[in-house]
Amino acid sequence: MTEDLGVLGKKSTRRTGVERVVNAALPTAYGTFQAVGYLDHDRGDEQVALVHGGIGIDRVLVRLHSECLTGDAFGSQHCECGDQLAAALSAVVAEGSGIVVYLRGHEGRGIGLLAKLRAMALQAEGLDTVEANLALGLPVDARDYGVAARMLHDLGVRSVRLMSNNPRKREALVRHGIQVAEQVPLLIPPCENNITYLRTKRERLDHHLPHLDAVAHLS
Numbered sequence: 001m002t003e004d005l006g007v008l009g010k011k012s013t014r015r016t017g018v019e020r021v022v023n024a025a026l027p028t029a030y031g032t033f034q035a036v037g038y039l040d041h042d043r044g045d046e047q048v049a050l051v052h053g054g055i056g057i058d059r060v061l062v063r064l065h066s067e068c069l070t071g072d073a074f075g076s077q078h079c080e081c082g083d084q085l086a087a088a089l090s091a092v093v094a095e096g097s098g099i100v101v102y103l104r105g106h107e108g109r110g111i112g113l114l115a116k117l118r119a120m121a122l123q124a125e126g127l128d129t130v131e132a133n134l135a136l137g138l139p140v141d142a143r144d145y146g147v148a149a150r151m152l153h154d155l156g157v158r159s160v161r162l163m164s165n166n167p168r169k170r171e172a173l174v175r176h177g178i179q180v181a182e183q184v185p186l187l188i189p190p191c192e193n194n195i196t197y198l199r200t201k202r203e204r205l206d207h208h209l210p211h212l213d214a215v216a217h218l219s
Contacts, residue, residue: 053097110142
């Protein structure tokens with residue numbers, strides 16, 4: 001815990017770590033979840049885990065979903081994020097139990113909404129998603145999954161079946177003490193608007209996207 005000196009020389013403390021704040025029923029178009037709300041005292045972000053059914057502690061079906069306003073809320077076809085979120089929620093309900101951890105502060109792989117939009121504008125001029133971030137002087141991927149691991153620990157989860165095509169998510173969870181028993185592909189059919197983005201994820205960010213081989217006709 002960090003200690004700071006107050007105005008009169010007294011020590012004041014600032015809370016650190018992740019605190020569970022609220023648990024509320026959340027009926028959705030996919031099924032009913034418990035929305036478990038957390039406060040990340042280190043970053044100041046409000047986070048939520050959507051929990052369905054009796055999750056247990058081992059081999060829990062889990063999706064770590066990075067916040068994407070354009071994809072999740074607006075249905076952007078620039079990425080596959082909105083479709084992945086819908087598929088993950090549906091999969092958890094079909095399984096009968098599981099967790100979707102929705103990670104705020106991850107917009108644009110951690111660079112923020114406005115920077116993401118600037119990067120998208122550069123992509124429209126011919127740069128790929130990696131080149132666009134670098135051209136803006138920003139990291140290719142600034143996301144931290146430590147908060148997700150701490151939320152899973154708080155929920156009593158020891159090992160997961162991780163719905164992800166991204167090997168870095170698996171590595172991050174293992175590094176933070178959550179075992180990954182299986183990595184479950186979450187493959188969304190590409191469209192003309194996102195095929196370049198997806199190919200960049202496969203070729204430059206090591207995402208496992210074997211289904212792209214079947215759509216060579218897309219530009």
